[in-house]
Amino acid sequence: MPDKQIPFLFDIPSVAELTEKIKNLLEQNFVDILVEGETSNVNQSRNGHYYFTLKDADASLPCVIWRSTAQRLGINLTDGQQIVVGGDIQVYAPHGRYQMIVNLVQQAGIGKLQQAFEKLKAKLKEEGLFDDTHKVALPKFPERIGVVTSATGAAFQDIRSTLEKRWPLAEVKLYHASVQGVNAAPEIVDGINYFSNHKNVDILIIGRGGGSLEDLWPFNEESVARAVYHCEVPVISAVGHEVDFSISDFVADARAATPTQAAVLAVPDINEIRFMVEDYAKKLEVNTTGAIELYKDKVANMAKSHALLAVKQKMESARSRILTLNEKLEHRTESLVRNRKEHLTKLFHSLDKQNPNEPLEKGFARVWQDGKWIRESKAFKKAAGFDLEWKDAKVTLEE
Missing domain, CATH: 3.40.50.280 (Cobalamin-binding domain)
Incomplete structure (x- = not known):
C-alpha cells in the first residue's frame, strides 16, 4: 500500500492569488521606467492602439501604447526602429502576462544606434x-x-x-x-x-x-x-x-x-548648356560657310574644265536634235490627223449611201408584207394585205 500523502500545514494560494501578488510586486516596483530596444511585430488596432514587442538579442518585452497616448505623442511606429520607451509595467491577470504601458517614445542613444x-x-x-x-x-x-x-x-x-x-x-x-x-x-x-x-x-x-x-x-x-x-x-x-x-x-x-x-x-547648369549651344552654333556656321565656299570653288573649277565643256557641247547637240525631232513629230502628227479626218469623212459619205432610209427621205414609199420589205414584184402577194411606208407615216391596206 502506498504511503498516504501528508497534507500541507499552511495555506496554498490559488492561481489568482499568486498572480495578484506578482501583479502588486511588479506594478509597485516598476513605475516610470525606461527601456531601450528594437521594435518588432508592430500592429495598430482599429481603435488606434499600438501593440508591439521591444526586443534585443536576448529577450523581448510586450508593449502597448493606448490611442490617446499615441495621438498625444504623434508617433507612427514601424518594425525595426531602435527606440527608448518609458512607462509602467502592468500584469494582465487572465493571461498571466506582463506588458509595458508606454507613455513616452524617444530615439535610442548614439551607442545603440551605432x-x-x-x-x-x-x-x-x-x-x-x-x-x-x-x-x-x-x-x-x-x-x-x-x-x-x-x-x-x-x-x-x-x-x-x-x-x-x-x-x-x-x-x-x-x-x-x-x-x-x-x-x-x-x-x-x-x-x-x-x-x-x-x-x-x-x-x-x-x-x-x-x-x-x-x-x-x-x-x-x-x-x-x-x-x-x-x-x-x-x-x-x-x-x-x-x-x-x-x-x-x-x-x-x-x-x-x-x-x-x-x-x-x-x-x-542651363548657362553651361547655353554656352555649349552657342559654341556648337558658331562651329556649325564656320564649318557650313567653309564647306559652301569649298564646293563653290570646286564647281567653278569644274565649269572651266575641258571635260565639262565637252559634256556641255554634247548636251547642246542633244538638245538641238531633240528640238528637230520634236518638230518632225509634230509635223507627222498633223499629217496623220488630217489624213485620218479625210478618211472618216469618206466613210461617213459611204455610210450615208448605204442608209436604207435614204429613198424615204427623197419621197419614195416602201411596201411591207408579212413583216418583210418587198423589194421585187415577184415577191408581192396580190391576194394578201400589205403596208405602205413613207418617211413620216405607215398605212395598212387590208385584203
Whole structure:
C-alpha cells in the first residue's frame, strides 16, 4: 500500500492569488521606467492602439501604447526602429502576462544606434542592396524632380533655390515628411513609395540638412533603405554628411554630401548648356560657310574644265536634235490627223449611201408584207394585205 500523502500545514494560494501578488510586486516596483530596444511585430488596432514587442538579442518585452497616448505623442511606429520607451509595467491577470504601458517614445542613444547601424549595414550589404549593378544612371535633362524632406526645413529651400538657378525648366514636386524622430522613417517611406508608384517624376531627392546621428537616424532605418532600393525612379540621397555615410546613401543611385550638392547632381547648369549651344552654333556656321565656299570653288573649277565643256557641247547637240525631232513629230502628227479626218469623212459619205432610209427621205414609199420589205414584184402577194411606208407615216391596206 502506498504511503498516504501528508497534507500541507499552511495555506496554498490559488492561481489568482499568486498572480495578484506578482501583479502588486511588479506594478509597485516598476513605475516610470525606461527601456531601450528594437521594435518588432508592430500592429495598430482599429481603435488606434499600438501593440508591439521591444526586443534585443536576448529577450523581448510586450508593449502597448493606448490611442490617446499615441495621438498625444504623434508617433507612427514601424518594425525595426531602435527606440527608448518609458512607462509602467502592468500584469494582465487572465493571461498571466506582463506588458509595458508606454507613455513616452524617444530615439535610442548614439551607442545603440551605432551598433544598429553596423548590424543593418552588414545585413543589407550581404543581401546585395549596395551593389552597383542595381544602380541606374541619372537622367541628363530631367523635367520633373521629386523631393522627400521637410517642407519647413532649410534643406528644401536650398534644393529649390539651386534648381531654380541651374535648371528653371524643371518642375519641382515636394512630398513633406518629418526628417527626425520616430515618425520620420514611415513618412519618408510613404514619400518614396508615392513617387515610385505614380512615376510622376524623372528623379527623386531624399534627405535633410545634416545633424547628429540621432537626428539623421531615420535615413538609417531598414524600411527606408528597402524603399529606396525598390524605387522605380532614380534616387539621390542627401542626408547632410560631409564625411559619414547613411544607409540610404549606400543604397541610392547617387549620394550627395548636402542638399545643395544633390540639386547640382540632379540637373545640368542651363548657362553651361547655353554656352555649349552657342559654341556648337558658331562651329556649325564656320564649318557650313567653309564647306559652301569649298564646293563653290570646286564647281567653278569644274565649269572651266575641258571635260565639262565637252559634256556641255554634247548636251547642246542633244538638245538641238531633240528640238528637230520634236518638230518632225509634230509635223507627222498633223499629217496623220488630217489624213485620218479625210478618211472618216469618206466613210461617213459611204455610210450615208448605204442608209436604207435614204429613198424615204427623197419621197419614195416602201411596201411591207408579212413583216418583210418587198423589194421585187415577184415577191408581192396580190391576194394578201400589205403596208405602205413613207418617211413620216405607215398605212395598212387590208385584203
